[in-house]
Amino acid sequence: MVGAGMSPFGMFADRDSKDLFLQAFQEMLHSVDRGVDPGDIEALYLGNFTNDFFVQQSHWGAILADTLGLVPRPATRIEGACASSALAFREAVFSIASGFYDVVLVGGFEDMSKQATEQVAEGLALAASPYERSAGFTFPGVFGAIATAYFDKYGATREHLMNVTIKSHNNAPLNPKAQFQQTIQGIMASRAVKAKKKGGPVPEWQDEKQFLGDPQANPVVAWPMHLFDCSPISDGAACILLVGEEIARSFTEEPLYVAGLGQASGRALHAAEDLTYFEATRRAAQEAYGMSDLTPQDIQFAEVHDCFSIAEIMHIEDLGFFKPGQGYQAVADGLTRLDGPKPINTSGGLKCKGHPVGATGAAQLIEVWEQLRNKAGKRQVPHPDLRFGAAHNLGGTGGTCTFTILERR
Amino acid sequence: MEEQPVSDYGYQQYLQEEKLMGSRCTACGALYVPPRGRCSACQQTQMEWQQMQGTGKLAAFTSIAIGPPFMIEQGFDRNNPYCSAVIELTEGPRVVARVEGVDARQPEEIQVGMRLVARFAQRAVGDEVTTSLTFAPV
Numbered sequence A: 001m002v003g004a005g006m007s008p009f010g011m012f013a014d015r016d017s018k019d020l021f022l023q024a025f026q027e028m029l030h031s032v033d034r035g036v037d038p039g040d041i042e043a044l045y046l047g048n049f050t051n052d053f054f055v056q057q058s059h060w061g062a063i064l065a066d067t068l069g070l071v072p073r074p075a076t077r078i079e080g081a082c083a084s085s086a087l088a089f090r091e092a093v094f095s096i097a098s099g100f101y102d103v104v105l106v107g108g109f110e111d112m113s114k115q116a117t118e119q120v121a122e123g124l125a126l127a128a129s130p131y132e133r134s135a136g137f138t139f140p141g142v143f144g145a146i147a148t149a150y151f152d153k154y155g156a157t158r159e160h161l162m163n164v165t166i167k168s169h170n171n172a173p174l175n176p177k178a179q180f181q182q183t184i185q186g187i188m189a190s191r192a193v194k195a196k197k198k199g200g201p202v203p204e205w206q207d208e209k210q211f212l213g214d215p216q217a218n219p220v221v222a223w224p225m226h227l228f229d230c231s232p233i234s235d236g237a238a239c240i241l242l243v244g245e246e247i248a249r250s251f252t253e254e255p256l257y258v259a260g261l262g263q264a265s266g267r268a269l270h271a272a273e274d275l276t277y278f279e280a281t282r283r284a285a286q287e288a289y290g291m292s293d294l295t296p297q298d299i300q301f302a303e304v305h306d307c308f309s310i311a312e313i314m315h316i317e318d319l320g321f322f323k324p325g326q327g328y329q330a331v332a333d334g335l336t337r338l339d340g341p342k343p344i345n346t347s348g349g350l351k352c353k354g355h356p357v358g359a360t361g362a363a364q365l366i367e368v369w370e371q372l373r374n375k376a377g378k379r380q381v382p383h384p385d386l387r388f389g390a391a392h393n394l395g396g397t398g399g400t401c402t403f404t405i406l407e408r409r
Numbered sequence B: 001m002e003e004q005p006v007s008d009y010g011y012q013q014y015l016q017e018e019k020l021m022g023s024r025c026t027a028c029g030a031l032y033v034p035p036r037g038r039c040s041a042c043q044q045t046q047m048e049w050q051q052m053q054g055t056g057k058l059a060a061f062t063s064i065a066i067g068p069p070f071m072i073e074q075g076f077d078r079n080n081p082y083c084s085a086v087i088e089l090t091e092g093p094r095v096v097a098r099v100e101g102v103d104a105r106q107p108e109e110i111q112v113g114m115r116l117v118a119r120f121a122q123r124a125v126g127d128e129v130t131t132s133l134t135f136a137p138v
């Protein structure tokens, strides 16, 4: 990995996927220390979930190749729900490892905010199984149900989920690309100011958990998932340049190497082995650890797919960072904070950085890239020698999971 | 009853007759609800229909305040949420369905593990009446 760039994540009424991807592409080109001639890019692998539905446009491979001026290079669009661009990354790695290409562009993008919230929810539900949809399940609903099973098995509570949200909101203001730029404390202060201006009663919350427990401030979406447990509707694009290992140093002194990668498929909710873990995440992690000869202890920090707060707790268990049933306590103990022993979602995660679904997998890898190259600014993991970081991406209700380990040598 | 193909279509046809049916592998005995025409455990395709008792317990649930359009059309919203759940059948397999007869406004009161029984709900869609699987407390 020799280059990376991404657009800011947020809701942009005046910018579409082409605009955002172009911005990510330009930033990627500038990130290549010794420069890259765009003409040397041999192929494009692009992840996108459902712009077909969100903006009624398909065939994004060719459209973006044309937008970037890279015609006639082959461009392939890959769909794996919210894991689309991690799959694109994986296919690009294979295309280089096979010896077919040397210089390949990986991208991800999604344009979600042009639709009303109900339509976005309907679009996202396309990744659920038909059984789940006919039982009235929404995505927050599926993760809400999973949370009740986890609570029942391990004794965790809503308060434990709040710890995830508070941590994500602490990291996000340190990331200039993040959709949300306020801590929960900051949001509480602005709400109080707003109420005062309106002349209404000024809400008084003793602390962040009281704010998150206030149904006015944090309404239920699908019990026990509340608004602040859910990742937002976002637009955004991310772009990565991958090259063959033997030529990497002609692009930069500090390339990152793909130490291991795994992908696995999971079953529909009703047929899951167990409701308190994701079988496909465990399998993908096993594959990546096996390939890299690394263990969970070797991974110094990670981005994980926190589409909902409960998901982050399950992933840090499934990836082996904490034992099953101990993830929620690890978060409560501050072990996953930016200054903790295992920082998780330093970017702010999907919850706060934003979740333009098709862009998320690539954007997670870009956070790992910035951290490992010591370019993460105010949110830099305070460790003198970062060598291994990883990204976990999940599609649908766990149907597609990936785990990718990057290494700085 | 008429023998239905082992597929989602056949499953739905039996639901119209108020029967909750699964498929059992004649080779290894694995049971699937909804049915599978091919056994995931042993890869055989010789499956036979088996009727479920329609009893089970609540494995996981949610109370949905913001539903999809077809639920909103039925009158559900933030003030009138509904309960969707994963139900573990007495025979072992799990299914997803709505749970009625619980107060979705008080999700704290709904207990994982509570015993449930199948209820076949009729709903008019245009000129047709369709039957769907729901559950309710015993």
Ligand SMILES: [Zn+2]
Residues within 6 Å of the ligand: B025, B026, B027, B028, B029, B030, B039, B040, B041, B042, B043, B044
């Ligand atoms: Zn079998």
